[in-house]
Amino acid sequence: MTQIPQNTTGxxxxxxxxxxxxxxxxxxxxxxxxxxxxxxxAPLPDTDPFGENADGVWFNRVHTFECGDGxxxxxxxFPRSCLHCEQPACVEVCPTGASYKRAEDGIxxxxxxxxxxxxxxxxxxxxxxxxxxxxxxxxxxCTLCIDRIYNENIAEEERVPACVSTCPANARxxxxxxxxxxxxxxxxxxxxxxxxxxxLHYEPVNKYLxxxxxxxxxxxxxPRRLTPxxxxxxVEEAGGxxxxxxxxxxx
Amino acid sequence: xxxxxxxxxxxxxxxxGYGLLFLMGLFAAGQWIEPDRWFGFTGFFLAFTMxxxxxxxxxxxLGHPERAWRALSQWKSSWLSREGVLAVAGxxxxxxxxxxxxxxxxxxGAWRLYAMLTVLFAALTVYATSMIYATLRxxxxxxxxxxxxxxxxxxxxxxxxxxxxxxxLFDLHTPGIGMIVVIxxxxxxxxxxxxxxxxxxxxxxxxxxxATGLGDLGSVRLLDAPNTQENYVQQEMGFKVAxxxxxxxxxxxxxxxxxxxxxxxxGTVEAEPWLKIxxxxxxxxxxxAGTMVERWLFFAEAKHTVNLYYGATDS
Numbered sequence: 001m002t003q004i005p006q007n008t009t010g011x012x013x014x015x016x017x018x019x020x021x022x023x024x025x026x027x028x029x030x031x032x033x034x035x036x037x038x039x040x041x042a043p044l045p046d047t048d049p050f051g052e053n054a055d056g057v058w059f060n061r062v063h064t065f066e067c068g069d070g071x072x073x074x075x076x077x078f079p080r081s082c083l084h085c086e087q088p089a090c091v092e093v094c095p096t097g098a099s100y101k102r103a104e105d106g107i108x109x110x111x112x113x114x115x116x117x118x119x120x121x122x123x124x125x126x127x128x129x130x131x132x133x134x135x136x137x138x139x140x141x142c143t144l145c146i147d148r149i150y151n152e153n154i155a156e157e158e159r160v161p162a163c164v165s166t167c168p169a170n171a172r173x174x175x176x177x178x179x180x181x182x183x184x185x186x187x188x189x190x191x192x193x194x195x196x197x198x199x200l201h202y203e204p205v206n207k208y209l210x211x212x213x214x215x216x217x218x219x220x221x222x223p224r225r226l227t228p229x230x231x232x233x234x235v236e237e238a239g240g241x242x243x244x245x246x247x248x249x250x251x
Numbered sequence: 252x253x254x255x256x257x258x259x260x261x262x263x264x265x266x267x268g269y270g271l272l273f274l275m276g277l278f279a280a281g282q283w284i285e286p287d288r289w290f291g292f293t294g295f296f297l298a299f300t301m302x303x304x305x306x307x308x309x310x311x312x313l314g315h316p317e318r319a320w321r322a323l324s325q326w327k328s329s330w331l332s333r334e335g336v337l338a339v340a341g342x343x344x345x346x347x348x349x350x351x352x353x354x355x356x357x358x359x360g361a362w363r364l365y366a367m368l369t370v371l372f373a374a375l376t377v378y379a380t381s382m383i384y385a386t387l388r389x390x391x392x393x394x395x396x397x398x399x400x401x402x403x404x405x406x407x408x409x410x411x412x413x414x415x416x417x418x419x420l421f422d423l424h425t426p427g428i429g430m431i432v433v434i435x436x437x438x439x440x441x442x443x444x445x446x447x448x449x450x451x452x453x454x455x456x457x458x459x460x461x462a463t464g465l466g467d468l469g470s471v472r473l474l475d476a477p478n479t480q481e482n483y484v485q486q487e488m489g490f491k492v493a494x495x496x497x498x499x500x501x502x503x504x505x506x507x508x509x510x511x512x513x514x515x516x517x518g519t520v521e522a523e524p525w526l527k528i529x530x531x532x533x534x535x536x537x538x539x540a541g542t543m544v545e546r547w548l549f550f551a552e553a554k555h556t557v558n559l560y561y562g563a564t565d566s
Contacts, residue, residue: 002327002328003328019465029477053480054480055480055481055483057483058482061482063475063477063560063561064473064474064475065459066473067465067468067469067472069469073469074468076463076465078463078560080477089386089389091328092329093328093329093331093386095331095332096324096332097324098321115314115315116319116321116322117313118331119487122484122488124388125389126388126462128488128557130484131482131483132483132487137315138315139314196461196462196463196464197457198461199457200457200556201388208464211468
């Protein structure tokens with residue numbers, strides 16, 4: 001059903017992404033692709049993979065933004081995937097019931113057996129989380145690695161989404177954001193985790209942690225800012241032979 | 252938004268078809284027109300052809316057209332589903348209304364009731380179509396009060412130009428139909444101008460600072476996109492061509508959907524048949540071409556919030 005179900009357990013599984021730590025290595029995107037191309041929504045198509053018009057379905061993409069100006073500017077790497085919203089318009093607009101939100105854990109999924117490929121859900125998503133699979137004629141999206149997090153055939157520490165398990169900087173965290181005492185909820189509380197585009201009222205479950213403030217000025221325990229040295233003209237300083245050589249060569 | 256031809260053709264033709272059915276129902280219910288068999292046959296043939304071909308064309312862009320019937324199931328939440336249900340259910344009153352007019356040549360009793368239901372279902376179906384767009388919060392150009400009004404006005408206006416043509420062909424034209432053409436044309440012109448004024452003056456919807464939540468650090472610009480070639484999201488939601496030519500295309504649309512058909516239809520009401528019939532046919536061709544340009548702009552000028560993640564500076 002495409003009506004939003006009453007959450008029966010209060011569980012809201014999702015991700016917390018730390019923009020202070022992310023180094024923009026794209027490992028989460030690559031491991032997501034690797035796992036999911038043989039997982040729940042397999043295969044994730046790649047068209048013309050080595051050609052000029054490489055295209056394909058990815059559930060997770062890393063954007064890099066520049067923020068602020070001059071000396072105060074920052075480069076922020078920004079991984080973007082489905083936010084498993086509490087008010088997912090992508091689910092409400094679906095005419096077939098293929099898009100649905102699970103009552104027990106809040107994960108938003110697509111039933112590919114009944115999806116007609118009308119693409120309206122991708123129009124309704126402000127975050128660009130849904131990508132259409134032209135080969136299969138159905139819409140695909142992040143499953144929060146539903147085939148990992150409940151998978152009893154893999155080691156317990158592996159039961160997190162592929163993007164979380166692979167992040168070398170530990171910038172991605174998985175957990176229950178409906179439980180205020182969970183690690184992820186506390187992290188959001190401590191660091192001021194926020195929603196993307198809150199004014200659209202999609203109420204995303206996934207949260208982003210802002211980059212920490214940049215240190216300014218001199219502090220005893222931090223590396224000092226280096227003062228640039230005025231460039232000198234080495235040739236002018238050099239005498240005799242080199243000066244003569246420079247003259248000859250620049251003619 | 253990428254303007255898919257299947258959806259432009261669908262909304263233009265089904266809109267005109269429902270507009271024509273609306274007016275035939277209205278004039279039959281009011282008993283302002285004779286239930287002439289061949290007039291009715293021509294009207295229903297054209298309206299049904301437009302509505303059905305429009306509906307079929309809308310299935311062309313589906314990944315799985317054979318599953319289209321499933322789209323009738325989620326009418327409780329989805330306007331696309333409601334549109335499908337109304338489009339299918341409408342054929343019951345339309346069919347009965349057509350039987351009364353074409354076979355029994357009657358607008359009385361129960362046939363009159365079916366005419367009224369035809370008016371209702373035609374209006375509701377176009378309303379549902381427009382609500383698919385008007386409820387998408389991701390697109391400022393659609394998520395506003397103008398979208399529904401413009402869709403309804405264009406269905407009525409294109410329908411009235413078709414209705415005008417058929418009444419001229421059968422010499423059943425009345426001053427009432429002339430009035431409908433005059434009024435609905437001005438209505439479509441006025442509402443579309445208001446829509447374009449809204450589009451040109453409405454403030455930015457969502458800025459990149461809100462899309463990323465990084466506004467505290469200063470202005471936010473894309474430095475590196477995640478992919479080198481355009482992906483599905485950019486192809487579907489990132490169309491830019493029309494915005495460059497929007498002014499010119501709006502002028503063409505104005506001439507073609509309003510000025511030419513309005514003058515042709517209104518200016519030749521009292522003319523000789525050799526003049527007014529070709530004029531009425533030309534008006535139909537012009538209004539349909541103009542409405543397709545208008546519909547193309549409706550998609551092409553619409554900016555989706557997702558582009559903020561791919562370098563757009565406003566939405």
